[in-house]
Amino acid sequence: MGGNFMWIPTLTASDQPRYLALVDTIADAIERGELKVGQRLPPQRRLAWALGLNPSTTQQAYREAAARHLVAGAVGRGTYVLAGSKEATLFRLKRHDAEQAVIDLSTNVPVVDPDNRDLQASLHRLLELEQSGLLEHYLGPEQLLAGRVHGARWLAERGLTLATDELLLCAGAQYALNCVLQSVCEDGEAVMVEALTAPGIKAACRQLRLPVHGVALDEHGLRPDELDRVTRASGARVLVITPTLHNPTSTCMDAARRQAIAEVVKRHQLLVIEDDVYGALSEQPPLYPLLEGRGILVTSLSKTVAAGLRVGWIVAQPSLLAQIEPHSQASHWSVSPLDLHIACQWIADGTAARRLAWNRQETAERWRLARSVLGAALLDDRQASPHVWVAAPAGAEALAADCRRREVEVVPGNVFAIGVDEVKAVRISLSAATSRAQLKQGLEAVRQALAEA
Template identity: 35%
Template sequence: MLLKSPWKPRLADTEATVAERLVQALADDIAAGTLETGDRLPAHRELAWALEIGIGTVTKAYAILERRGLVRGVKGRGTFVAAYQARQGTLIDLSINAPPPILSHRALARSLMAISRKVDADYFTLYASPAGHLEHRRLLARWLETLGLVADPARLVLTGGAQQALALAFDLVCGRDGVILTERLTYPGAITLCRHTGLRMRGVAIDDEGMVPSSLAEALDSEGTSRRRAVYVTPTLHNPTTATMTLARREAIADICRLHDVPIIEDGVYGSGTEGTPIAMLAPERCLHVSSLSKTISPGLRVGVLLVTPAMECLATTALQALPFSPSPLSCCVIEDWLANGTIRSVRLELKREAARRSELAKALLADRTLVSHPDAYQAWLPMPREEADMFASSAASLGIAVTPPSAVMVAPEESDSGVRLCLGGASFDDLTRALSLLSGIGRSTRPL
């Protein structure tokens, strides 16, 4: 009599084929220890019935898992979880893009003490205007100037992070029924946001500079004008590929959008003022610019900034009266103190050095793979076919390493070309070294047979 499988059938909650969702669910539970070595998987017909899927889908999923070494089939008995060596201890997370930890407890304590002696109580006892306190907007306008963007404080909207700023920008230009044209591989948060709000997202071809102008023009022509359209683009240190546009490419994107009378949403969260002129400076009449200190200084500094066009000032104020996004006044006071005493400048310099050190480490330890990186970026990109990328991500999980799966950055999940994003900033340097060393070992073994 065959033993009953201890696994509770489920499909992973991700944008992928049914077989891929089944593979991901089983791989995740094996990595998490929910399924242990020697546990029997459900029989093909039994699992197909439980999940209301085809038997062929189950067969395909089990075959993929067996190629990855996660399960083994025993003739006449069934399919079982194979033995594997998982990393002992906590998970090393290379899936969240964040700057390396630089600030010390002592430095933060000094800043909070300084703020307590000079803080304006009105920031905490009075409601701010929908776009944020004017003094704070002036403060952030000065910060944006250090990034190469001259901004009128009256056109700045302060939010509790870049994701809120991006959500507001999407709503202002497209409402709830428009279409966002963006790089075919793009920021996972933008993909999630569009799916949540019902906006349609269309991918545009990319090359080593990012969005391809001719492909953008073709996409805009084919979309027509029946729906509200907007172009969302990351010209500096594109997430996930790290591509950075030349000035000529930025001008071409701006010209195409001007010709088609389409607004631009520029994601500038990774800009440092040295990589190129923001598109918002080239097309101020139609470009909304998103920025944030959480990506450039510290993840806990949840202050986002949205620069709107002159024509959208009143519209933005009206939207914020219904759904206020103002950041914490304390975070703004910290920024004010750090701008005054030079902390932000020194942190940015240190982050630049640390990003370069981690990028070099990734290139050295993954030298046998095609790795796309940039010395100023907190992530690296491993381009590969979709199936191979899925195998790589699952094998990494079995070693106790979380990476960004290919589906998270793909506008069109059915495409065959994708890759794996490795976020180099969040982990300690020792953990990053250990994780990359382990990943180098699965570089070849995860390739499809």
């Protein structure tokens, strides 16, 4: 494929919205090999012109493709294909025909309460106050400041006392992670990550072409001795870590381990990017306060309040944020004014805290159900978590395939692995199932697959 090649698809007629038809076309082209890993997609406006679409349609399609981790965009670099990597294929498991009775135990999202009407109430209130005009304008300085103020208020519940100049608003944690890595890393710079790490972290490093070095874990989380060793061996100065409700293992670092990690960080003068998207679901505090200015915390409302609220924050010392700020423009200007309005309203009136409390309770109930059904197969059953890490003695890929034949989706451990040939475990998400009854049905299918392996 020559350097001047530009992919222009043919959209077939369908009943679904045009932006979804375009996303499906991108996904199919990736699967067929027509689009390669790392290949740049056409600019949104050029593709819109070529297909006879409104530019907003291609913009929406690229956002949805990014949400499925098929592509990712970077400021000044365009939009590139991520698929072909195992972590990207994870996000393609979620599209099912309406008639297909597939139980999704692969997606990490907040549990949806079918009886909740918070969004409807907020939208009605917005219309009654004649504020729908906010959709007709870009975010203004006042709205961006409000996002920081309410972010500081929200993070106070995590034990962080923050001034507004210690936060940047962003369009979700994944965008924030890309923005931070792009800002603090040189081209091609090595980055340390946990040897089992979230697909979004792998995808961000891949998209930015940052080589990764895995650091071994144990039952308490990242091992400080291994962090010391890998730092010395690799010369890396940036670490991406999830200390609380680690994805995929669900481990929470205890106080002793957090302190030990902080000591290694300070000794080697590392910079730590802390993924805290699940943190509010636990009682554990962030690692960030122990890092004494050498940390950057990334979080959002997506895993704890509502998956569709694409609002998050980057937390760091003002001097670090000044380094990130130029690249953050595309991230915070991508925040939907409607999303930000609802997020600020929900934080101010207590709706976000109430939804979080409900989610924590429901997560705990589902976790107890998983523990009762899967028993000793759970590799860590010490704390309630939205996902569990389950042993697959006969092989993770084989177990995932067997579960799929039983119409249950789980994620094989190799999707999360860095420098590990085979991981004999699968991650099971407990929150995407529509009810506890459906979750129990899916977990029992997993148990049967394990018994017959």
